[in-house]
Amino acid sequence: EAQVTQNPRYLITVTGKKLTVxxxxxMNHEYMSWYRxxxxxxLRQIYYSMNVEVTDKGDVPEGYKVSRKExxxxxxxxxxxxxxxxxxxxxxxxxxxxxxxxTGELFFGEGSRLTVx
Amino acid sequence: AQKITQTQPGMFVQEKEAVTLDCTYxxxxxxxxxxxxxxxxxxxxIFLIYQGSYDEQNATEGRYSLNFQKARKSANLVISASQxxxxxxxxxxxxxxxxxxxxxxxxGSGTRLSIRP
Numbered sequence: 001e002a003q004v005t006q007n008p009r010y011l012i013t014v015t016g017k018k019l020t021v022x023x024x025x026x027m028n029h030e031y032m033s034w035y036r037x038x039x040x041x042x043l044r045q046i047y048y049s050m051n052v053e054v055t056d057k058g059d060v061p062e063g064y065k066v067s068r069k070e071x072x073x074x075x076x077x078x079x080x081x082x083x084x085x086x087x088x089x090x091x092x093x094x095x096x097x098x099x100x101x102x103t104g105e106l107f108f109g110e111g112s113r114l115t116v117x
Numbered sequence: 118a119q120k121i122t123q124t125q126p127g128m129f130v131q132e133k134e135a136v137t138l139d140c141t142y143x144x145x146x147x148x149x150x151x152x153x154x155x156x157x158x159x160x161x162x163i164f165l166i167y168q169g170s171y172d173e174q175n176a177t178e179g180r181y182s183l184n185f186q187k188a189r190k191s192a193n194l195v196i197s198a199s200q201x202x203x204x205x206x207x208x209x210x211x212x213x214x215x216x217x218x219x220x221x222x223x224x225g226s227g228t229r230l231s232i233r234p
Binding site: 104 | 126152160167210220221225
């Protein structure tokens with residue numbers, strides 16, 4: 001089954017304790033991205049990657065790091081989490097454009113709800 | 118800069134009625150794509166429908182249609198014969214540069230739709 005898998009789905013942590021949210025996709029997609037969702041703000045892009053070893057900042061990158069060592073994996077790293085990073089996080093992927101899929105919609109993971117105390 | 122605006126934070130609709138969810142966008146690009154996603158209470162993001170800026174006909178997918186008015190920069194989602202299962206958060210999104218691998222997708226703030234039995 002084609003999917004994007006995120007782990008953990010739920011996490012409660014404390015300020016300053018480093019954590020990593022993993023993301024893996026099995027669709028051979030070149031493009032991967034991380035979003036955070038907050039009430040009233042919709043989804044905002046944190047980081048994205050167009051291919052292996054190619055990453056770039058989105059709209060809200062502060063406090064986050066990413067890496068893309070393999071095509072299928074795109075982990076999100078919070079080196080020193082703070083309460084304002086409490087949010088619902090989504091990993092998403094899509095194929096390169098132009099490509100087989102004309103629309104180029106994002107395929108989303110199920111989300112990771114993070115609480116930082 | 119590109120922007121998506123959803124002016125209806127919440128809506129209540131009677132079951133079996135049609136409903137229109139508003140979305141306006143701002144872009145200086147001639148080539149772009151518009152998306153609608155559904156997020157039920159379980160949290161996952163479900164792709165509903167896509168409209169390319171050069172598409173002359175409004176997109177339709179089952180009970181979903183996209184009322185695309187290019188001159189007004191609006192891309193409203195119309196759900197016909199609403200069902201209880203349509204109760205969810207709905208996000209409008211846009212990607213500039215349909216043919217660009219680097220194009221990111223930005224999201225509106227969402228509309229929470231509640232269907233009354």
